[in-house]
Amino acid sequence: MKPLSRRALLHVLGAGAGAAALAGCGVPPAYVAPADRAATDRSGRDRSLVFANWPLYIDTDDKDPQKRPTLDGFQRETGISVTYTEEINDNDEFFGKISPALMNHQDTGRDLIVVSDWMASRYVRLGWVQPMDRDRQPHVAKELDPLLRRPAFDPGRLHTVPWQSGITGIAYNRRKLGREIRRTADLWHDDLRGRVTLLSGMDEAFCMLMQGNGADVTRWTADDFHTMTEQLRGLVRRRHIRRFTGNDYIKDLSSGDVLACQAYSGDIIQLQADNPDIAFVVPEEGAELWAESLMIPDLARHKANAEQLIDHYYRPETAARLAASVNYVCPVPAARHVLADSKDKEEAELAENPLIFPSDDMRRRLATARDISAKERPAFAKEWNEIVGL
Template structure:
């Protein structure tokens, strides 16, 4: 089963800074940089999630190994991110105190990246070091509300929160989030347990602009879910285990990630993934350079390398998430391997224009909003 970073969260996002024991101390831009040792020390510390890079039968990482050889930079690649909040709790004491985090690059979900940016705990990129990013970054991901112009973040991979369902078992097509509340789906629907993962799609269903949503928009969406919980319409709230509910038939329809859908459909052709008519949330997991990182320039070289279309194509073929480099599609289409070439036509890796028209990106939940939202959502979802 496809490993899903966002779905690991479960109750992720429920911790506030104070709950982690970390003061919400903003660091101004001029205090973020440390001495950059990139020129004299050709190395780089890179923290990422597990199974989120291409590998070969010998245990190598072909794209990363090629970068190291090409650039002459030794990359220490660590798969030490298992949960956004857990990793935040690990690294934030050092960042809050202005220390060296021991990492030059890290990948976190955009809602969490927004927290780092708002705290001033990550550095601004040097645009001159990222020409491929400027040229090839998907315009739909180029300027999230929490980081306008992507000055502090660059997408690693992307995905959609939408609906997965068993069309054969249901006997009809689902087109909208509102369809989840049909009477014959009572007790057969699951939603995500994490508020940050669930609420964007739910607000879109009620007509909210999630790039600028208000507290009223969030409470309205949560009130509807509470009603569905009270009437036992919602079977349960899930993490990555929504895939097993769908596979077993315990659930017929659920909130789902596009990154799982290709594998789900391969295992059961009756499973469909749909971006709701009212809209689905487009998200990314992004590369950040933390404050005081010792090899910022080396990190920027690696980021820009992964925005070469041929490299982006190789990574996308391995992980099969939405590729943040649309030009990689042409590279895949020219592959001599029919299976690889077919990926160029996979809309869950390269969304169609019609699908893109329904995709929206969500602003971050602010530190001021988070305690109230999580208190209400915790009561609704029982987390």
């Protein structure tokens, strides 16, 4: 069996506990004007940088987990020393950790961070991250997946670059259910009453559910949101939804307590290795393609070094090695050809896995939702939390 996925490990650690409370704590965020975001870049004389990431989100050597081949290769090639920390366990928790420095116009001590795009939108809106110099990033400019190039919160991807991507869709046990699931509405059939779960996080769950009702999530409205929540209220009243979950849906699906659930593509790849009856579906109405993105915080001291590291991971060979290790949707489509040519049978098979390189048919059904604005969020979160019981 493969190791726990990154998301599964975070659930075990209980990283999400208290996140909602942390998000609302402290001094109100302060906007930073463009002219006040950059510090004197020390990259030329100080060949180093600090990179903060999530646990289990980079390739490691099979014999020595402390070695990270793609990162080690960058350091050998460039002479840039990278201090790599696995300190991001939750988007809100990390926001609370570095926001005092950013709102008070201080260096965070980090040159590169990775957060989910729904949270990245908050940093961009507040002016807490710097625009990148694409002249230093020719591979990003050339290789970034077109589906990920134009998020509503960061047109042109000037402030953010996807580290990895994924799909929030439907997972189910094909043998135990005894039928196929093709649409979101298939989750509401009577044979799944009490045997289906949805994700508890509003930002993780709402997109696919609105798509199931026919909404265009790239420009969804308040009416679309309320239609979706009213539908959920009815399902909860009828006890159709077993519960709203974090990553514990993995355990429920594996044990058979749950027959279908809202799920992340990266988790299901690992479940399928042990149980081929587990299927993952992008519903006919569509599902969300999300990303967790690299950003350079305000006043970072090694901006050019950080830009160079980002570009390193957009080389198809590097992206392929990372994708083969973490099993998320690769933001570099050209990495597929690298894996297909691999002499390693398992790596070559990954090139044909649609949960790492979505098929053309699947790609036509993927969309990235517009983010929830700061003005909308309090009321929407209150309505959502009343339904899921948070």
